[in-house]
Amino acid sequence: MTDLPVLTLSGITKTFPGVKALSDVSLSLFPGQVTALVGENGAGKSTLVKVLTGIYQPDMGKILIDGAPVIFASAIAASEHGITAIHQETVLFDELSVAENIFIGHAPCTRRGLIDWKTLNSKARDLLARIGADIDPNTPLKELGIANKHLVAIARALSVDARVVVMDEPTAALSHKEIQELYDLVDRLKAEGKAILFISHKFDEVFRLADRFTVFRDGKMVGEGKIEDTNSDALVQLMVGREVSQIFPNRTSVIGDPVLTVAGYDHPTEFADIGFTLNKGEILGFYGLVGSGRSEVMQALFGVTKPTRGVMRIGGKIVIIRTPAEAIQHGIVYVPEDRGAQGAVAGLPIFQNVTLPSLVRTSRKGFIRLAKEFALAREYTTRMDLRAASLNQDVANLSGGNQQKVVIAKWLATQPKVIIMDEPTKGIDVGSKAAVHSFMAELVAQGLSIIMVSSEIPEIIGMSDRVIVMREGRLVDELARKDITAEALIRAAAGIEEVTS
Amino acid sequence: MSLQDDIKTRIIPDRLNSRLSGYLKSWESLLVAVAVAVFIINSLSSPYFLDAWNLSDATFNFTEKGLIALAMALVIISGEIDLSVAGIIALASTAMGYALQFDVGTVGLVAIGLSVGALCGLFNGVLVTVMGLPSIVATIGTMSLFRGLSFVVLGDKAFNGYPTSFAFFGQGYVFWVITFELVLFAAMAVLFGILLSKTNFGRTIYAIGNNPTAALFSGIRVDRVKMILFLLTGLMSGLAAVCLTSRLGSTRPSIATGWELEIITMVVLGGINILGGSGTIVGVVLAALVIGMVTFGFGLLNIPGIVMSIFIGLLLILVIALPIVYRRVRKG
Numbered sequence: 001m002t003d004l005p006v007l008t009l010s011g012i013t014k015t016f017p018g019v020k021a022l023s024d025v026s027l028s029l030f031p032g033q034v035t036a037l038v039g040e041n042g043a044g045k046s047t048l049v050k051v052l053t054g055i056y057q058p059d060m061g062k063i064l065i066d067g068a069p070v071i072f073a074s075a076i077a078a079s080e081h082g083i084t085a086i087h088q089e090t091v092l093f094d095e096l097s098v099a100e101n102i103f104i105g106h107a108p109c110t111r112r113g114l115i116d117w118k119t120l121n122s123k124a125r126d127l128l129a130r131i132g133a134d135i136d137p138n139t140p141l142k143e144l145g146i147a148n149k150h151l152v153a154i155a156r157a158l159s160v161d162a163r164v165v166v167m168d169e170p171t172a173a174l175s176h177k178e179i180q181e182l183y184d185l186v187d188r189l190k191a192e193g194k195a196i197l198f199i200s201h202k203f204d205e206v207f208r209l210a211d212r213f214t215v216f217r218d219g220k221m222v223g224e225g226k227i228e229d230t231n232s233d234a235l236v237q238l239m240v241g242r243e244v245s246q247i248f249p250n251r252t253s254v255i256g257d258p259v260l261t262v263a264g265y266d267h268p269t270e271f272a273d274i275g276f277t278l279n280k281g282e283i284l285g286f287y288g289l290v291g292s293g294r295s296e297v298m299q300a301l302f303g304v305t306k307p308t309r310g311v312m313r314i315g316g317k318i319v320i321i322r323t324p325a326e327a328i329q330h331g332i333v334y335v336p337e338d339r340g341a342q343g344a345v346a347g348l349p350i351f352q353n354v355t356l357p358s359l360v361r362t363s364r365k366g367f368i369r370l371a372k373e374f375a376l377a378r379e380y381t382t383r384m385d386l387r388a389a390s391l392n393q394d395v396a397n398l399s400g401g402n403q404q405k406v407v408i409a410k411w412l413a414t415q416p417k418v419i420i421m422d423e424p425t426k427g428i429d430v431g432s433k434a435a436v437h438s439f440m441a442e443l444v445a446q447g448l449s450i451i452m453v454s455s456e457i458p459e460i461i462g463m464s465d466r467v468i469v470m471r472e473g474r475l476v477d478e479l480a481r482k483d484i485t486a487e488a489l490i491r492a493a494a495g496i497e498e499v500t501s
Numbered sequence: 502m503s504l505q506d507d508i509k510t511r512i513i514p515d516r517l518n519s520r521l522s523g524y525l526k527s528w529e530s531l532l533v534a535v536a537v538a539v540f541i542i543n544s545l546s547s548p549y550f551l552d553a554w555n556l557s558d559a560t561f562n563f564t565e566k567g568l569i570a571l572a573m574a575l576v577i578i579s580g581e582i583d584l585s586v587a588g589i590i591a592l593a594s595t596a597m598g599y600a601l602q603f604d605v606g607t608v609g610l611v612a613i614g615l616s617v618g619a620l621c622g623l624f625n626g627v628l629v630t631v632m633g634l635p636s637i638v639a640t641i642g643t644m645s646l647f648r649g650l651s652f653v654v655l656g657d658k659a660f661n662g663y664p665t666s667f668a669f670f671g672q673g674y675v676f677w678v679i680t681f682e683l684v685l686f687a688a689m690a691v692l693f694g695i696l697l698s699k700t701n702f703g704r705t706i707y708a709i710g711n712n713p714t715a716a717l718f719s720g721i722r723v724d725r726v727k728m729i730l731f732l733l734t735g736l737m738s739g740l741a742a743v744c745l746t747s748r749l750g751s752t753r754p755s756i757a758t759g760w761e762l763e764i765i766t767m768v769v770l771g772g773i774n775i776l777g778g779s780g781t782i783v784g785v786v787l788a789a790l791v792i793g794m795v796t797f798g799f800g801l802l803n804i805p806g807i808v809m810s811i812f813i814g815l816l817l818i819l820v821i822a823l824p825i826v827y828r829r830v831r832k833g
Contacts, residue, residue: 304718328720342718347711347778351515356708356719359701366700374515381513392516410719 003030004067006195007052007083007164012061014047021047022058023219029164029195034186036206036227037199039216040239040457040490045199048216049168052197053085054078076105082163086153086170092141099124099137102156127155131185147178154185165189166197171205183209201289203232203496215239232496240457240486248462249441255465256280258316259449260332260418262301265310270296271473274310278418278449283440285464286453287489293473294453295337298420301451302334303327314417328357331417335407335424337453339400343407346396350388351377353395353406358413380409385435401432408436412443419443422453437463457486469493528772528827532787539791543798550801557678561748563767563793564682565741566760567786570767571693572737574785576730577768578697580710580777581636583731585625586738587760588647593617593742595651598660598752607667614743615736621647622735629731630724636731644761651754660752671748682744686789689737694782706730710777766817767792775821792816 005028014022022044029035039045050056052063054072062069065081072078092101099121100107108119124137133151135144141152150170157165167186171179186209189196200206206213206227213230215223215238223238258277265274271293278284286294300307303321312319314330321327324334336342345353354377355362362372377391384405388398395406404424411419424440425433440450440463454460460467467484469477469492477492490496543550550556569586576583596617597610605613621643628639673681697703708716709723717723746752771788773780799809 302718323720323722324718325720325722334718336718341712342714345708345712345715345719348708352704352708356704356716356721359704363701366702368699368701368704378513378515386513388513390514390517 003032005030005064006066008062008064008067009048009052010062010064012048012051012058012063014051014056014058021219022051025061025216025219025221027197027214027221027224029197030212031163031195032190032193033211034190034196034198034209035212035214036210037197037214037216038201038203038206038235038239040455043216043239044219045216046168047219049085049087049166049197049199052078052083052164052166054083079160079162082161083166084157084160084162084164085166085168086150086157087168092149092152092156094140094142096141097137098128098135098139098141098144098152101141101152102127102137102159104156106160123159124155127158130158131155131188132181147181150182151185154189162194164195164197166199168199169201170198171200171202179205201494203235203494206235207232236487236490236496239490248458249438251441251445253281253283253444253465255282256447259314260301261313261316263311263313265297265300265307265312267293267296267300267305267307267473270305271300271470274475276468276475276478278451280449281444281447282465283444283450283452283463285460285467285484286451286470287455287457287460287467288470288493290455292470292493294470295422296473297470298334298422298451298453301327302332302420304334328414328416331415333357333411333414333416333419335404335411335419335421337422337426339403339407344395344403346394348395349392350381350386350395350398350406351391354380354410354413357410376413377409380413381406383412384409384439399428399432401428401435404428404432404436408439416448418449418451420451420453423455424452425454425456425459457489460484460489461486471495529781529784529787531827532770532772532784532791536787536791536794539794539798543794543801547798547801550798553678555797555801557674557680557683559793559797560680560683560686562796563789564680564686565745565748566764566767567686567789567793568689568741568744569734569737569760570764570771570785570789571689571782572730572734573764574768574771574773574780574782575693575697575706576636576734577765577773577775578710578777578780579706579727579730580713581629581727581730582640582765583622583625583636583734584640584761584765585621585643585647586734586741586764587757588644588651589618589621589735589738590742590745590757590760591651591754592621592647593739594746594752594756595654595660595754597663597742597746599654601660601662607664610663610667611670611743614746615739618739618742619732619736621738622732623728625735626728626731630728648754651756655752655754661750663747663750667747668750669747671744671746682748685740685744689740690782690786694786697782702726702729707778710774710779762817763792763813766813769821770816 007029009025009027012022012025025044025048037045047056051058054075054077057073063072064070070081072081093104096104102124103120108116108123110116121137128135128137131151131154133148133155135148135151141149144152171182186196186198198209210227213224213227213235214221215235217239257280259280260278263275266272274297288294296305299305301312303323303326306322312321319330321330340346345356351373355373358376362376363369374391381391386405386409387402395403398406425436444450452463461484464484465481467479467489468475469489471493479488573583573586593614597614600610600613625640625643628634628643629636670681675681675684697706705716705721705726708719708721709726713723745757767788768785769775770791771780771785773785796809
């Protein structure tokens with residue numbers, strides 16, 4: 001092929017406080033070709049999309065269009081250069097019509113500066129017809145399903161005459177039939193000569209659609225090439241093949257009797273037929289792709305969302321948990337993934353955060369006893385090795401890692417039996433990470449049981465006694481400690497058949 | 502630097518600053534200064550200000566509104582709002598007036614006023630917690646609903662002829678110039694102050710106001726707390742209705758019109774964050790005093806009512822802006 005790339009990234013580096021999200025990344029996109037971008041959660045794919053669409057500015061490196069360097073100062077600048085993105089969750093306006101959504105920001109106007117509705121609607125109709133979408137441009141967007149919203153987003157991409165289309169996991173929320181239609185559309189865009197960057201976790205669609213591939217790992221580009229020269233095994237190798245940079249605590253697990261048994265948990269949209277057992281002194285890992293329903297299952301166990309069916313037993317006895325308060329009474333606590341929204345109460349001091357679920361114990365007849373509160377908070381924050389100026393400090397002023405320690409301290413103070421940890425070390429610094437890990441080891445040694453939801457493969461491998469893998473709201477695999485390998489996890493989570501023959 | 506050594510040697514103090522320095526820098530001490538300033542300006546500008554009986558009369562400017570402001574403060578700290586309080590007064594007062602024709606005694610009237618208030622509050626609570634409506638919308642609705650019901654019953658008529666003993670609540674004196682209402686307000690202020698700052702319930706109100714989701718995830722029964730707060734606000738509105746009806750000796754559907762905004766002004770001036778999560782009852786009480794004295798001072802100087810309402814409007818804007826500027830300065 002003699003085609004020159006439409007768009008080239010070279011040496012792109014983007015650093016956030018404490019994390020190097022992208023490090024010296026290069027990527028070329030060619031007209032009429034689909035380039036698949038694959039990598040684990042947190043490999044830097046989303047950051048790359050944001051650099052491409054002008055939402056983030058890279059710290060270093062160049063973006064070239066047709067060989068000429070450009071700078072995307074804003075999202076508008078990127079779209080003026082013909083780059084458009086279709087996000088996993090489409091960013092559109094529910095209350096506006098389909099046609100308005102397509103032309104928002106560049107609607108055709110009459111001479112008097114008013115919107116030319118006739119042209120707007122007819123142009124929208126043409127665009128929708130071009131991508132084979134059977135949608136009336138006058139329909140309010142909110143009446144469309146996700147698949148049709150994607151089509152509107154694509155029509156919008158075409159309306160600005162985009163040359164580069166970035167698709168960030170566009171099939172994540174689509175049904176089987178809708179996915180087929182999306183594939184046809186991608187083929188059509190290809191035929192029109194668009195350069196497409198297709199981000200996906202699903203290997204079947206990568207091999208169905210892509211001409212080229214690029215693999216990211218830990219913010220670095222670790223491999224690229226033509227899709228016909230590779231296979232799923234090679235890609236998995238590239239995605240995983242990391243040097244183990246983290247050290248996990250050494251521990252010998254002493255696993256006892258079942259503590260928590262769940263059977264037949266169903267939810268109308270998020271998960272189905274969830275059943276598993278958690279034993280005393282065990283760390284049970286839950287692995288899966290983002291959106292596989294892990295957090296939803298955990299929140300159902302904790303009484304936040306309600307399953308439609310299912311039985312929970314704690315120590316053999318059937319319990320019914322309808323609220324987090326009841327879950328806490330039964331000794332189940334939940335360290336949420338979204339620390340800011342669900343974990344720490346910013347605005348309250350550290351000690352009040354710690355004692356919040358334990359107020360009954362620190363008070364007398366409903367009246368607060370500050371000395372007891374400080375004592376309890378001191379005991380557990382010290383165990384967590386918290387770094388803070390004082391216990392009266394607003395928890396909002398702590399670093400992410402220290403906030404997480406406060407949240408964990410809060411739960412330990414309730415003396416739970418089961419701790420559910422949802423992405424316990426997401427977005428926290430390496431030092432705090434190690435502290436959280438060694439603490440988890442200490443807790444199970446004392447006879448607690450931990451369910452650890454994690455998208456980080458090293459963490460799953462380093463910490464779990466057993467792993468359950470979820471895909472699309474179902475349990476698809478269970479691995480004993482000796483069988484936990486990165487390959488097995490990725491295969492199960494992405495639904496790749498074991499290579500036979 | 503070994504982690505283990507660090508754990509043994511490092512101790513996190515409970516507090517960095519003494520509590521005293523916290524008090525001195527607080528919004529409440531600023532309010533004390535304002536209150537003193539208003540007091541001095543008033544006594545210099547009018548010879549009638551420093552008179553025990555005049556001052557006693559002046560307390561009516563804030564006691565009834567203050568009763569509701571105490572409960573409103575809790576609602577606003579929890580991140581909600583109740584705009585229907587004046588409507589509740591109208592309905593509760595109308596219910597008491599309606600009961601007069603059945604020869605209900607003073608005790609019965611008070612019971613009716615309080616229970617109508619509590620029921621209205623409960624209704625608001627159901628709309629917000631069970632139906633999941635935003636409280637600002639729900640209580641704008643019930644604000645018109647409650648007063649509308651009062652209009653339906655009364656039209657352009659009025660209820661008169663409350664029993665003599667009923668007059669005590671709004672007109673009676675406990676000791677010398679000290680009115681029953683002032684004593685009631687003081688007692689309620691102490692109760693609400695203790696409830697908010699010294700009990701688990703008060704702590705959960707702050708937690709909910711700062712982060713309702715994290716509060717729920719910490720095992721707090723958020724909906725139940727909010728329900729109780731709306732009920733309490735309804736009950737306090739009923740209590741205010743008893744006092745106001747007793748003081749006026751009659752009920753018209755226009756009773757207490759516009760009070761909800763004056764009460765919210767009082768709460769916000771008291772340093773309660775309108776977005777929820779912080780503030781104290783001490784602040785609200787001080788704000789009630791300040792507003793009461795300013796109103797009284799304007800009255801003594803014969804400043805017309807419209808100027809008063811312009812002043813209240815400006816005060817509201819100023820009061821919302823000031824804490825924001827104040828916090829920014831303190832942080833910066």
